[in-house]
Each structure stands twice: as structure tokens, then as C-alpha cells.
Amino acid sequence: MGKPWGMTWPGYPTGRVSDGRIGIDYLAELLGVPSPIASMQLKNDSESLLGVNFAYAGAGITYAFGYTSLDTQMNDLESFVNKKVLTKHHLRKSVAFISLGVNDYSAYNTENNFVFKETATSNQTKTMAISIVDGIAFSLVRLHSFGFRNIVIANLPSMICSPYITVASNYSSCSANTTLTYETSIHDEFLQQRINLLNKQLRGANFLIVNQTKAFDHIYQNGSQYGFENPLTPCCTAKDNLYDFNACGTIDDNTNEPLYKMCEHxxxxxxxxxxxPTQAAWKTVFNLYASIPGYTQGLTLKEWIQKFRN
Incomplete structure (x- = not known):
């Protein structure tokens, strides 16, 4: 992964699919700890004690588009637990963050040609949502068994306003697609039910949902309040094909010229x-989680952090 990723921070690519910091970096900032190190960049096992990021670009709860699954990421973490590098005593004082799911629905919609069909109330879609939430819940139980008690879980971002969907209207409006709306709402509903249950059933569990759906809906609709211009329009796009969202960061093998174009700001x-999202969007979203009631399930993120620290 090369330019333009990492161009805003730290000035070079770091594996983050953004121009700079992402959500986990802003969570670390709120906790007063360094940004976690990508697991593949660890120089030695002991570095993981400073925080470690097991995320993979393109990951899902299922194997989605064939990328590394959440379960595999849990296995990577478990290897440190088994080696006693990360102990239960250490993890009880730590915070885990899980945020994924869009790739699962995107792969499912692509496979079934659902994206632009009115299939929102199908039992098949509901069954898929249940399996995805079950996968998240299973990983939460595993994290608890490793020693984690404090875990932040993000629900789905607003798929109907994402550029890969709004491109159909030349980025002029969010989609009215009922399939995407239904998938988001049913996922968020099932996730909240499951987290409520796990908070009751797992000893010492302190799980918090951050409402990614509401936060991104808010900045898509009210972006100018936060300095965003044309919030539905992506910054990095293909030079020749509006629908080629994999072009960002790619180079022509023959001419060595970029196959993408970047916005100025x-x-x-x-x-x-x-x-x-961009670094600026992630910062705005985490500011909402941290301080504004209604963007988390219950306590604001700052209040939640203060509570478990006490």
C-alpha cells in the first residue's frame, strides 16, 4: 500500500486505509495511550504490551471477499495469550475495539445481486444479519475468556450514503435503497440485543456500542458544520472510471503514473x-462518541472510560 495513504499523517503509508489516523488512533488518544502497533510490524512480542492492532483491510466476520476473517484475527491475538505475553491481568485493564461488518454485507449483496433490488424484507437477508452478529458475539465471548472486560463495538456505518453507493447519483444524494437500509437497521438492532445480553451474562463485562450509523449519517447530512465540503463525494477517485473504487493508490505498471486523482483538501x-473515512471524518465521529449523548449506547465514550477507570 503506497501513496496517497498516510499522506496527512504520518506522511507515509502505515497500512491504514485513510489519509491519516483512523478510529482506533482516536480511541487510543482518549485513553491516553500510543496508537496501537500493527501486528505485522511488531519487532518483538513484548511490543504488544503497548497496544496492538490485529485488523486487516477488507476483513469481515465471514470471509466476505476472501480476506482475513475476524476469527483469524482472534487467533492472532490468542497466540500472544498462549505465549503469556498478554496475561489476563494485563488484558483486564485493557480496552478492545471491534469495528467491521460492511464487507460481509457488500459481499452478500454482490453475490445475490441485491444492491439495487427491493429485497429488504427477505428471510434470507435476516438470516445473514443474524449470522454476522453471531460471529461478532462469538468473538466477544472469546475476548472475555482471554481476560478483556472493557470492549467498544461499532455498529454499521451508513451504507446508503457511502460513495460506492452514491456514485449512482453522481454523489448528489444518499440512496433510497431499502435493502441497504434494512440490513443496517436489522444488524444494529440484533447487535444491541446481543450486547445487552452479554453484558448481563458475562462476568464483569463492560461492553459499549458506539453508534457509527448515527454518527456518519449526521456528518453526511450536516458536514458543513464540521468543515466538510460535498460530504458524499470521495477525495480519491479513479482517473478514467468513476466506479473503480480500487484505483486509489494504484500506479500504471508501464508509465509509473498514478491511476487515481486526489482532491486538494x-x-x-x-x-x-x-x-x-478520512482522518478528519474519524476525528469528528470520535468527538461525537466522546462527548455528545446519543452517539453511544448509554454513557458517552469519555464517561464510559472514566467509569471503568474508577
């Missing part, structure tokens, strides 16, 4: 490419 864009 990524700090004024909500989304970097077809779906991944």
Missing part, C-alpha cells in the same frame, strides 16, 4: 475512496 472530505 482531504481534510474537507468525509470519505477517502469508496468507503473508508
Amino acid at each position: 482531504p481534510e474537507k472530505a468525509v470519505v477517502m475512496d469508496g468507503i473508508h
Whole structure:
């Protein structure tokens, strides 16, 4: 992964699919700890004690588009637990963050040709949502068994306003697609039910949902309040094909010229490419989680952090 990823911070690519910091970096900032190190960049096992990021670009709860699954990420973490590098005593004082799901629905919609069909109330879609939430819940139980008690879980971002969907209207409006709306609402509903149950059933569990759906809906609709211009338009797009959202960061093998074009001010864009937020968007969203009631389930993120620290 090369330019333009990482162009805003730290000035070079770091594996983050953004121009700079992403959500986990702002969570770390709120906790007063360094940004977690990507697991593949660890120089030695002991570095994981400073915080470690097991995320993979393109990951899902299922294997979605064939990328590394959440379960595999849990296995990577478990290897540190088994080696006693990360102990239960250490993890009880730590915070885990889980945020994924869009790739699962995107792969499912692509496979079934659902994206632009009125299939929202199908039992098949509901069954898919249940399986995805079950996968998240299973991973939460595993994290609890490793020693984690404090876990932040994000629900789905607003798929109907993501550029890979709004491109159909030339980025002029969010989609009215009922399938995407239904998938988001049923996922969020099932996730909240499951988290409520796990908070009751797992000893010492302190799980918090951050409402990614509401937060991104808010900045898509009210972006100018936060300095965003044309919030539905991505910053990085293909030069020749409006629908090629994989072009960002790619280079022509023959001419070595970029196959993408960048906006002049990524700090004024909500989304970097077809779906991944910019640093500015992540900062805005986490400010909402941290301080504004209603963007989390219950306590604000700052209040939640203060509570478990006490």
C-alpha cells in the first residue's frame, strides 16, 4: 500500500486505509495511550504490551471477499495469550475495539445481486444479519475468556450514503435503497440485543456500542458544520472510471503514473475512496462518541472510560 495513504499523517503509508489516523488512533488518544502497533510490524512480542492492532483491510466476520476473517484475527491475538505475553491481568485493564461488518454485507449483496433490488424484507437477508452478529458475539465471548472486560463495538456505518453507493447519483444524494437500509437497521438492532445480553451474562463485562450509523449519517447530512465540503463525494477517485473504487493508490505498471486523482483538501472530505473515512471524518465521529449523548449506547465514550477507570 503506497501513496496517497498516510499522506496527512504520518506522511507515509502505515497500512491504514485513510489519509491519516483512523478510529482506533482516536480511541487510543482518549485513553491516553500510543496508537496501537500493527501486528505485522511488531519487532518483538513484548511490543504488544503497548497496544496492538490485529485488523486487516477488507476483513469481515465471514470471509466476505476472501480476506482475513475476524476469527483469524482472534487467533492472532490468542497466540500472544498462549505465549503469556498478554496475561489476563494485563488484558483486564485493557480496552478492545471491534469495528467491521460492511464487507460481509457488500459481499452478500454482490453475490445475490441485491444492491439495487427491493429485497429488504427477505428471510434470507435476516438470516445473514443474524449470522454476522453471531460471529461478532462469538468473538466477544472469546475476548472475555482471554481476560478483556472493557470492549467498544461499532455498529454499521451508513451504507446508503457511502460513495460506492452514491456514485449512482453522481454523489448528489444518499440512496433510497431499502435493502441497504434494512440490513443496517436489522444488524444494529440484533447487535444491541446481543450486547445487552452479554453484558448481563458475562462476568464483569463492560461492553459499549458506539453508534457509527448515527454518527456518519449526521456528518453526511450536516458536514458543513464540521468543515466538510460535498460530504458524499470521495477525495480519491479513479482517473478514467468513476466506479473503480480500487484505483486509489494504484500506479500504471508501464508509465509509473498514478491511476487515481486526489482532491486538494482531504481534510474537507468525509470519505477517502469508496468507503473508508478520512482522518478528519474519524476525528469528528470520535468527538461525537466522546462527548455528545446519543452517539453511544448509554454513557458517552469519555464517561464510559472514566467509569471503568474508577
